[in-house]
Amino acid sequence: MYKFLMSVQKEMLLLRRDLGGLVILFLMPLVLIVTVTLIQDSTFKSVTESKIPILLVDNDNGEISKTVKSSLNESGSFEIVTEIKGAALTEAMAGEAVFKGKYQLAIVIPEKLSVDLEKKVTQNVEDIISKFGLEDTIPKAEKEKAVKTKEIKMYFDPATQLTFKNGVKNAIDKMISQVETKSIYKAFQDQLGEEGEPIFEQENFITFKEIVPKVDNKEILPNSVQHNVPAWTLFAIFFIVVPLSINIVKEKGQGTQIRLITNPVPYAVVIAGKTATYLIICMIQFLLMVAVGVYLFPYLGLPVLEIEGKLILMSLVALFSGLAAIGFGILLGTVAKTQEQSAPFGATSVVILAAIGGVWVPVFAMPKIMQFVSHISPMNWGLNAFYDVLLRNGSIVEILPEINLLLLFFILTITIAIVYDKKKRAV
Known part of the structure; x- marks a missing residue:
């Protein structure tokens, strides 16, 4: 026990000699987590709260264009722009403005879209009714020419993310589908000669409802803080690998390791001293990160990190994540020569x-291959354990598999380091 405590004291003295490096070790992760969380939270708000200006060229001026405008306005995410510098928008102007990066999106609604849609639906309904042999009981309309397919054109800024493109496309497609459905109901009603109230129920029969976990009848809604604090805490903990491995290499280069070997101190005790010392640093890093999430983030306009009843389990995850990081650092320092x-x-x-x-x-x-590869990363194990505690309200049982993997990783790396050191000294 005395040798172990002396080994810890030795590591503490080494760290004290480089107070600047020690401060950076604590300060930089805090700066990192605050910066990244502010950026991601601002990005999240820009999508959900701020309105994105989009160009709308309305060549239709009919029912469909009204539906598109009202749906975009009701979404609360978009601001419709119909003119630039006082001039009414044209397709050429809209395309040029978007491709130059001034706007993210332009929507061009073609001429007579609403009228032609009504004609096309009416033709289809007439064909259906005629196949049922009802054409004699329904007034015949003059046969019209086939209506050509229409296109709603969307211009996207080349720098726009694919997720945004797909989201807008799906939203526009849903709007048009609703208009087409209502037009079909109306055409059937007109062909059957019914007037007044609609004879078909036009409300959506199938709707979607998101079910989220609840605690004390309150929904658990994840936010940027709950994602970033665990992620960047792990990043900071694992970055301990760099100073730890450098210190081990320094000991070898300065002859400190030779003096330690000549003393009756097993290498395992030296490793235990390093593990205990750097594990304390990892836990201090973790607690500082949590303190920032709980006390500082609310003053920056960010959501507070909810840790009530979860701090013990989170500390347990951080402890074993620290062990995994230290094991990796010791292995790297043992193998590296410079x-x-x-x-x-x-x-x-x-x-x-x-x-x-x-x-x-x-x-x-x-991609699928990277999803498979991710399972070998100790950070993935730690991150999943943090998410089980913070987002899934998991217990010790749920995080045991990840904790066991982190512990196994630590044991494996330490064992390899000890065996490699013995073999190198024997040679």
Whole structure:
């Protein structure tokens, strides 16, 4: 026990010699989490609260264009622009403005769209009724020429994200489908000679309702803070790999490790001292991140991090995530021969583990091959455990698989480091 405590004290003395590096180790993750959360929350608000100006060229001036305008206005997400610098919009003007990046979207409604849709629906209804042998009982209308297909054109800024494009396309398609359905009902009613109230029920029969988890009859709605605090806490914890591996390489280069070996101190005790010291740093990082989410974020206009009844489980996840990060750092420091090897490799590997682990891009949005690869990232295990606690209201049972994986990763990396060190010294 005495040797272990002396090993911890030695690590503390090494850290005290570089107070600037220690401050950066705590300060930079805090700056990172505040910056990223503010950016992502602002982006979220820009989509959900702020209105995006879109150009609308209305060559129809009919029922469909009215429906499109009213639906866009009711959505609360768009601001319709119909003229630029006092001049009425044309398709050429709208396309040029969008392709130059001044607007994200332009919608061009073709001429006579509403009229031609009504004609097309009427023709289809007449054909259906005639096939049922009812043409003798219904007044015949003059046979009209076939109506050509119409196109609603949408111009998108080349820099616009695919998700935004698909969302707008689906919304416009839904609007037009509703208009077509109402036109079909109306055409049937007209052909059957019925007047007054509609004889068909025109309300949507199938609707959608989102069911979300509830605690004490309150819906659990995830926000940017609940996603970012766990993600960037893990990133900060795993970045401990860089200073840890550098310190181990320094000890080898300065001869400190040789002096330690000559003393009757097993290498496992030295590793235990490093593990305990850096685990304390990881937990301080975690608590600082949580404190920022709880106390600072509300003053920045961000949602508060709700941790009531969850802090113990979150601390448990952070503890085992710290162990996994420390194990990786010790392995890297044991294998690397120079700081030029350990520092860039450690930083790059942490970034890669974060990328494939879902810290930056959600795993479900990745290609299939990357979704499979993400399961080997310790950050993915830690992130899923944090989400189980924060978003899914999970218990210790739900996070046990991830905790076991993190512990197994720590044991595996430490074992490899000890075996490699023994083998290297034997040679």
